[in-house]
Amino acid sequence: MSNETNRRDFIGYSFAAVAAVGGAASLVGMKQAWDPLPSVLAGGFTTVDLSTIKAGEPETFVWRGKPIFVLKKT
Structure with missing residues (x-):
């Protein structure tokens, strides 16, 4: 029984880690989209x-x- 519980915990932790990495990557992408381009900053x-x-x-x-x-x- 403990073997099934450990496997289930591992799958849950793995899913949480992948979701956290994906969420962080999407936040970085959104921030880059919101920042003005360097050419706009240079001529602004x-x-x-x-x-x-x-x-x-x-x-x-x-x-x-x-x-x-x-x-x-x-």
């Missing part, structure tokens, strides 16, 4: 010098080929 930032802009006057800058409108307030 721009620097604008606000010291040359006068207060109350709108200024237009280009970022990724699209205009950005900046209005400096006092």
Whole structure:
């Protein structure tokens, strides 16, 4: 009787281990899918010098080929 119990325990532990590895692998894959691509991170930032802009006057800058409108307030 104890031989059957040990075999059943081994099968249960084996199933739990395979399920844990599969769950961890799926979480790693989901995290990689959610992270932005390196090309997006590289082109995602721009620097604008606000010291040359006068207060109350709108200024237009280009970022990724699209205009950005900046209005400096006092």
